[in-house]
Amino acid sequence: MSNVIKVAKHGEMKNGEARSVTVDGTPIAVFYVDGHYYALADSCCHRGGPLSEGTVDGTKVACPWHGWEFDLVTGACETEPSARQPVFEVRVDGDDVVLVLPN
Numbered sequence: 001m002s003n004v005i006k007v008a009k010h011g012e013m014k015n016g017e018a019r020s021v022t023v024d025g026t027p028i029a030v031f032y033v034d035g036h037y038y039a040l041a042d043s044c045c046h047r048g049g050p051l052s053e054g055t056v057d058g059t060k061v062a063c064p065w066h067g068w069e070f071d072l073v074t075g076a077c078e079t080e081p082s083a084r085q086p087v088f089e090v091r092v093d094g095d096d097v098v099l100v101l102p103n
């Protein structure tokens with residue numbers, strides 16, 4: 001079983017846009033870049049900065065608080081290699097963009 005949560009209508013997010021959705025108290029950042037969606041834990045693993053408010057450059061986002069850069073695909077931190085953001089499955093389901101979370 002999985003938990004499917006609607007995030008947006010497909011086509012309503014602009015290229016490079018991010019939005020934060022909270023699921024069971026956990027903020028998740030959903031990004032739309034060049035036709036693809038990505039989802040990372042929104043709370044930066046450094047000190048909790050909101051990655052959904054960060055600067056997106058291709059498939060990287062820089063945290064708005066201290067600038068650590070994360071790969072949107074893998075969650076790997078390019079600034080501090082021992083750090084990593086959790087990533088989540090996000091996909092287009094009909095007209096909707098949905099997060100698919102394990103129960």
Ligand code: FES
Nearest residue numbers: 044047049063066
């Ligand atoms: S809180 Fe994100 S880099 Fe410090």
